[in-house]
Amino acid sequence: MALDELLAWLPPGSPEEALARQVNFEQLPAHIAIIMDGNGRWASRRHLPRVEGHRAGINAVRDVVETSARLGVEVLTLFAFSTENWKRPEAEVSMLMALLKRYLRIELGTLLQNNIRFRVIGRVQDLAPDIQQELADAEARTAANTGLLFNIALNYSGRTEITDAVRRMIESGVSPREVTEQRVSDFLYTAGQPDPDLLIRTSGEMRVSNFLLWQIAYAEIWVTDTFWPDFRARHLLDGILEFQKRDRRYGGLKPSRVATLR
Ligand code: IPE
Ligand code: IPE
Ligand code: MG
Numbered sequence: 001m002a003l004d005e006l007l008a009w010l011p012p013g014s015p016e017e018a019l020a021r022q023v024n025f026e027q028l029p030a031h032i033a034i035i036m037d038g039n040g041r042w043a044s045r046r047h048l049p050r051v052e053g054h055r056a057g058i059n060a061v062r063d064v065v066e067t068s069a070r071l072g073v074e075v076l077t078l079f080a081f082s083t084e085n086w087k088r089p090e091a092e093v094s095m096l097m098a099l100l101k102r103y104l105r106i107e108l109g110t111l112l113q114n115n116i117r118f119r120v121i122g123r124v125q126d127l128a129p130d131i132q133q134e135l136a137d138a139e140a141r142t143a144a145n146t147g148l149l150f151n152i153a154l155n156y157s158g159r160t161e162i163t164d165a166v167r168r169m170i171e172s173g174v175s176p177r178e179v180t181e182q183r184v185s186d187f188l189y190t191a192g193q194p195d196p197d198l199l200i201r202t203s204g205e206m207r208v209s210n211f212l213l214w215q216i217a218y219a220e221i222w223v224t225d226t227f228w229p230d231f232r233a234r235h236l237l238d239g240i241l242e243f244q245k246r247d248r249r250y251g252g253l254k255p256s257r258v259a260t261l262r
Helices: 002-007 015-022 039-045 050-071 083-087 090-113 129-142 158-171 181-186 233-245 255-261
Strands: 031-035 075-082 117-121 149-156 198-201 220-223
Touching (some): 002 015, 015 233, 039 050, 050 075, 050 090, 050 149, 050 233, 075 090, 083 090, 090 129, 117 129, 158 181, 220 233
Parallel strands (some): 031 075, 031 198, 117 149
């Protein structure tokens, strides 16, 4: 079913179609998390200001969100703005916020059409009131959707998330005996969601930059040199196919290896 939905959307005879046919839909990552990186470098290669890279990055977001929804992925989390990104020039930060607002206005229809539920993770309370309003509106209008859960990480930091979770646990009177891994997970922004199976980072950087530190404990990591504004359905499919070749052991042994040891 998911293959049909995807094929109906991909250009017939395209490289995307060939990739989609190789995907094993029984083994899809339930949660894909993406560190969208390389907008600035994409722009400077073209002798454009950095903000043009951010603007172009919106096309990648649109493509990846819709492809994930059609694939039948449960959760997609995109890292859009880190707590550390406030260190950037004010003009760049306000342009990023303005682009976010525009994205939400333009794309809300697509989210609704594709049964996508939109959620924000991060310290939303520190964003400008108009942005908060826009985000809350998009969350409310898509709250009843039952398809892809699309998390956008905004003013997000993994360490802050864990610190906030610890504080809230103490405030809610959780006793030391009740502190388990499950209980900690329940206090994170992603409570109730599966952990990412696949973590993608674009632009070739080999670091996690404070993203979902707790949740990526056993994620498979795939780094592509492609800059975010160039990232499309075919790159996502490449990442999924690579993920499906991995041997996830979670510290144990492959079942075939266990058999030979018996
Ligand atoms: C990612 O692209 C977007 C954000 C972090 C908001 P960058 O702006 O980090 O682009 P590079 O890494 O400088 O190329
Ligand atoms: C990570 O990218 C944050 C986002 C994608 C929002 P950065 O470009 O901010 O990360 P560093 O500075 O290269 O680690
Ligand atoms: Mg960067």
